[in-house]
Amino acid sequence: MIHQISVFLENRSGQxxxxxxxxxxxxxxxxxxxxxxxxxxxxxxxIVNDAPKASAVLLxxxxxxxxxxxxxxxxxxxxxxxxxxLQLLAEAEVDVEYMYSLFTHRAGRAYMVVRVxxxxxxxxxxxxxxxxxxxxxx
Amino acid sequence: xxxYYQPEIETASYEQIRAWQNERLVxxxxxxxxxxxxxxxxxxxxxxxxxxxxxxxxxxxxxxLCKDDLREAYPYGLMGKPLADCVRIQSTSGTxxxxxxxFYTQHDIxxxxxxxxxxxxxxxxxxxxxxxxxxxxxxxxxxxxxxGGSHKVGCLTLPMSSGNTDRQLQFMTDLGSTILCCTPSYAxxxxxxxHERGLKDQIKLKAGIFGAEAWSEDMRHxxxxxxxxxxxxxxxxxxxxxxxxxxxxxxxxxxxxxxxHFIAEIIDPDTGEVLPEGSKGELVFTAITxxxxxxxxxxxxDICVLxxxxxxxxxxxxxxxxxxxxxxxxxxxxxxxxxxxxxxTVLLQQGYTANYQIIVDRxxxxxxxxxxxEMNPDMFSDSLAKIADAEKELVGALKSMLGxxxxxxxxxxxxxxxxxxxxxxxxxxxxI
Ligand SMILES: [Zn+2]
Numbered sequence: 001m002i003h004q005i006s007v008f009l010e011n012r013s014g015q016x017x018x019x020x021x022x023x024x025x026x027x028x029x030x031x032x033x034x035x036x037x038x039x040x041x042x043x044x045x046x047i048v049n050d051a052p053k054a055s056a057v058l059l060x061x062x063x064x065x066x067x068x069x070x071x072x073x074x075x076x077x078x079x080x081x082x083x084x085x086l087q088l089l090a091e092a093e094v095d096v097e098y099m100y101s102l103f104t105h106r107a108g109r110a111y112m113v114v115r116v117x118x119x120x121x122x123x124x125x126x127x128x129x130x131x132x133x134x135x136x137x138x
Numbered sequence: 139x140x141x142y143y144q145p146e147i148e149t150a151s152y153e154q155i156r157a158w159q160n161e162r163l164v165x166x167x168x169x170x171x172x173x174x175x176x177x178x179x180x181x182x183x184x185x186x187x188x189x190x191x192x193x194x195x196x197x198x199x200x201x202x203l204c205k206d207d208l209r210e211a212y213p214y215g216l217m218g219k220p221l222a223d224c225v226r227i228q229s230t231s232g233t234x235x236x237x238x239x240x241f242y243t244q245h246d247i248x249x250x251x252x253x254x255x256x257x258x259x260x261x262x263x264x265x266x267x268x269x270x271x272x273x274x275x276x277x278x279x280x281x282x283x284x285x286g287g288s289h290k291v292g293c294l295t296l297p298m299s300s301g302n303t304d305r306q307l308q309f310m311t312d313l314g315s316t317i318l319c320c321t322p323s324y325a326x327x328x329x330x331x332x333h334e335r336g337l338k339d340q341i342k343l344k345a346g347i348f349g350a351e352a353w354s355e356d357m358r359h360x361x362x363x364x365x366x367x368x369x370x371x372x373x374x375x376x377x378x379x380x381x382x383x384x385x386x387x388x389x390x391x392x393x394x395x396x397x398x399h400f401i402a403e404i405i406d407p408d409t410g411e412v413l414p415e416g417s418k419g420e421l422v423f424t425a426i427t428x429x430x431x432x433x434x435x436x437x438x439x440d441i442c443v444l445x446x447x448x449x450x451x452x453x454x455x456x457x458x459x460x461x462x463x464x465x466x467x468x469x470x471x472x473x474x475x476x477x478x479x480x481x482x483t484v485l486l487q488q489g490y491t492a493n494y495q496i497i498v499d500r501x502x503x504x505x506x507x508x509x510x511x512e513m514n515p516d517m518f519s520d521s522l523a524k525i526a527d528a529e530k531e532l533v534g535a536l537k538s539m540l541g542x543x544x545x546x547x548x549x550x551x552x553x554x555x556x557x558x559x560x561x562x563x564x565x566x567x568x569x570i
Contacts, residue, residue: 006518008550009550010513010550011547015550040547040548041513041525041547041548043520043525045520062550062551066515066519066520097521
């Protein structure tokens, strides 16, 4: 499992820019980001190189956030790689709540952040989970 | 064990209080008749002369004064003493319309500070205490009033004034403030900041005297729990001298009105008819000891209830409830009466902070009603569906309290302008 930081975004332009700027100022590298929104507010999910530091910086600035453990999985960086992975989940009757990709790529491998209804099901199948160390995260 | 600043006055018998009021009212009406042409003309228009006022039972014969009179008579029209006899002015913090300017002789200041001293002693203040006054100083009555009262009690007085939270907390921890005087919204803000900075163990506060804006019982409990203090309400208006017209005792079931200086009435805000004790209506004050700004039957616009039930603290002066709203703060939205305090109650019950803003507008001849609410860490979730559920629950609770639907807008914490003075709770953009 890896640490994911979710932050609350009110419906106001420039708010995400402020948050990413704050992280940049503190030398924090964003490794993946995804935005979910309604018409009134939104939520940014992020994987960063140093989650404890990022959360301290954001909390200090008064940002509302939550830390959630999520899975990172390795899939082949080739046509059908993701499809095969999702097929496995479907067969195991595991629901995907959300999913987005990490910027990290390595020799033919791509990495996805995924939140599923049943994490234990992932390990039971032929799915390669990657940890914090492997991705160089703290 | 109750303590009093002026025990012989604060625990006087009802008959004694009545006797003071009768005597002082008669004298005051004559003083006003002789010295305030503006009010004399109002009396003449009503066909009333000082001879008609023999005591409190005749009070209802006198004409009312309201905020419009103060504006019309601005600045000197309601003075009862020549300027040469006055030593101070204070003014309202009102942001709309013309300011109210009130005048004081040294005698007026003295009595006002006595009233504030009674409030401080009722909150447990003694000469051993360090009173931290974070009301604004200057034209606003909050700072000068509590400052003067604190001196009278003999407390070490910290004239902090409002703002500069870092400095407030530094003095509070370094000098061991024991009684905090400020607006309830600022008290809540300080409490939050104290927790954020982990200073809870370094503060010695035991009580707070909070007034100058509306606050609910829930907000009281929040502040009390968070700071580990007893929070006392205090009431006053610039027009009637300032804070200290009424104050809470340890029973915390309403504020004792200083009846040796003020006669309180409850009237029907529509008809002006005086209502019996226990009725809910508009609070009206007659100042019977003030010299320079002697307002008779001043309509406060505050809606509340008076009760003379025996109080466990031993004080005999009548008690007023916390104002339940202002007759001019009351919003009529889609034909329904809405008091901001109702919204505050719901927010606190649902686990949100009491920091909110109501925005009312009119679009295509129909009222829009939006409540901006600060998201709080406990309500936040990684799942939009869960946030939406919490929001739906809040919308439902507001609807059942108010009887009309509000659109809720969740915003980032601390993004609603928070007062170091008074919070802006209502923005009414309707042009009617
Ligand atoms: Zn009492």
